[in-house]
Amino acid sequence: MNQLSPGPNHSSNHPQALNLPRAQLAPGDATRIAIEGIRARPLRAALAGLGIALGVTALVAVVGLSESSKAQINQELDALGTNLLTATAGNSFGGGQAQLPQDAVAMVERIGPVQQAAGVGNINASIYRNDKVDPIKSGGIGVNAATRSLKDTVGLVIADGQWLSAITEQFPTTVLGSTAADRLGITAELIRSTNPTQVWLGNHWFTVIGLLEPSDLTPELDSSALVSWPAAEKYLSFDGHPTTIYETSSDTSVDAVRNVLAATVSPSAPDEVQVSRPSDALAAKAATDAAFTGLLLGLGAIALLVGGLGVANTMVVSVLERRQEIGLRRALGATRRHIRNQFLGEAVTLSVLGGIAGAVLGILVTAIIATFNGWPISLPIWAISAGLGVTVLVGIVAGIFPASRGAKLPPTAALSI
Amino acid sequence: MTGTNLDHRHLVLEADDLTRVFGEGGTEAGRVVALDGVSLTIAAGELAALVGPSGSGKSTLMHVFGCLDTPTGGTLKINGIGVSLLDDNALSAVRAHQIGFVFQQFFLNQTQTAIENVADGLLYTGIPRAERTRRASDALQRVGLGDRLTHRPSELSGGQRQRVAIARAVVGNPPLILADEPTGNLDSQASADIVALLHALNYEGTTIVVVTHDLKLAALFPRQIQMRDGSIVADVVAQP
Secondary structure (H helix, E strand, O other): OOOOOOOOOHHHHOOOOOOOOOOEOOHHHHHHHHHHHHHOOHHHHHHHHHHHHHHHHHHHHHHHHHHHHHHHHHHHHHHHOOOEEEEEEOEOOOOOEOOOOOOHHHHHHOOOOEEEEEEEEEEOOOEEOOOOOOOOOOOOOEEEEEOOOHHHHHOOOEEEEOOOOOOHHHOOEEEEOHHHHHHHOOOHHHHHOOOOEEEEEOOEEEEEEEEEOOOOOOHHHOOEEEEEHHHHHHHOOOOOOOOEEEEEEOHHHHHHHHHHHHHHHOOOOHHHEEEEOHHHHHHHHHHHHHHHHHHHHHHHHHHHHHHHHHHHHHHHHHHHHOHHHHHHHHHOOOOHHHHHHHHHHHHHHHHHHHHHHHHHHHHHHHHHHHHHHOOOOOOOHHHHHHHHHHHHHHHHHHHHHHHHHHHHOOHHHHHOO | OOHHHHOOOOEEEEEEEEEEEEOOOOOOOOOEEEEEEEEEEEEOOOEEEEEOOOOOOHHHHHHHHOOOOOOOEEEEEEOOEEOOOOOHHHHHHHHHHHEEEEOOOOOOOOOOOHHHHHHHHHOOEOOOHHHHHHHHHHHHHHOOOOOOOOOOHHHOOHHHHHHHHHHHHHOOOOOEEEEEOOOOOOOHHHHHHHHHHHHHHHHOOOOEEEEEOOHHHHOOOOEEEEEEOOEEEEEEEOOO
């Protein structure tokens, strides 16, 4: 055949085939070029990175605050304990408030793992600051008979004065929940004064001997006036039937106790007994926060998307402006891949710098708000690394189109003005 | 007299019947023949001017010689490498190692110093950075800017800027230097200095092709290749 014909034998014409050196760019040089490209236009870089920074700030802060408030609730739960169960008389089969048997508290105390048990019985009476108050203005304060064991079982804390004792329970005395005391206008000063403070309760004068701190686990007691069991029977014609039983056991036996509690409290009508764990309500609060967190995370993601568009826009402008630089680099031997990677590198660097700024801001926001609310600061490392990982992705997605455009520019077109 | 008397020397550029047609495949009206069968050789150590009026095809020819553009027909060898059929990556490699460019607008990076700009002439060759910087320093000495290594382009005169650009082109000692209107943006004194520098570099053995529209400038170089309408109309070698 004709040896002179310039057949399409690419391999023999390829520099590699002729043992000629390739065009190449060391990774270190590529990184330096990307950073230089950003440093040459600092204001534009800052503005483009700002969107990313805000997005990451939102993501990190939302996770941080959610985790910190969860940590706070968990701390509260640890302090309060999750071993308190309540058994409440529900509605009877025929309608109306069901009653628990008079010996229900004693029965519960006999369950093996139960450590403490107490009963509270609703009394059909009203409490007033004095006997001149219009009976209609009862103030919504419930009057309850309480066994002496209630304070320790539930973990009530006396703010002022004292709890019901073996002696005081023989007399018309009452201990007020924090809300009840507020509504009646009974202050700590009145309790501490030498003159006994009296209230008009069920047509009898009762002496207030103590005030309670607000209770996280049993908020229903905050708005009630507690009267001792014997005094309630003696002065208020209380029938001795409890309406709610409180009990605590060891943490490990809570479920076992829960299974037998209704039947123990009311063997004849266990279906009418509602058993609940007050700490569940607190735990549910953490779960409610999670739904809100999801919403905020969504907003953070949108901010990040907008930030990504900002980076993409900046890179498009950058490629248009730097046609000559692209042309020069091609003349110096840069391949299309080198040009693409340069602009892609710039986009990713821009995005990651914004991400780092955002992570720092997010940590600060979390620390400030958590400290302000008295929460422990809890920021999982996965949130920060996920935030930064996402910025790399955003940088690549935002940079790939403008970078490819720059790479496809023919060298002659890039060099012409 | 033609340049064939130099053919016994190593040829850094061999063009045979090069054509470059723009808009091929389109309508006849949109078809532009920029190069219409150009055959030419440049031997090592030559200093030649490629001269022609605007639209003569000299810029297209320079782009093809510089492997910035590919011919639609004919063959081209740069330093013995057949480049007509090479792909884009391979052409980049040829530019990185075989060709140095000088442009009318200098194309210097304003944020970099003179030595950094010159070192970038070796950026895509795989030579380590320290070595690039060392060679850049040597190249700046060669163009007479040994005392301006850390100056930025804004701190240099036009002539000095073009010297930096020339240093960047020669830093890798490529077989071929292509200079596109190297004095186009300079006053007459600076132009004369640049011409003298090109002569000095050529005297040291560098092969240089200057592309210009200026006949008076071209007359300052030993060989003048004149173009018109995509063809070479004269190839004159001055008597020494």
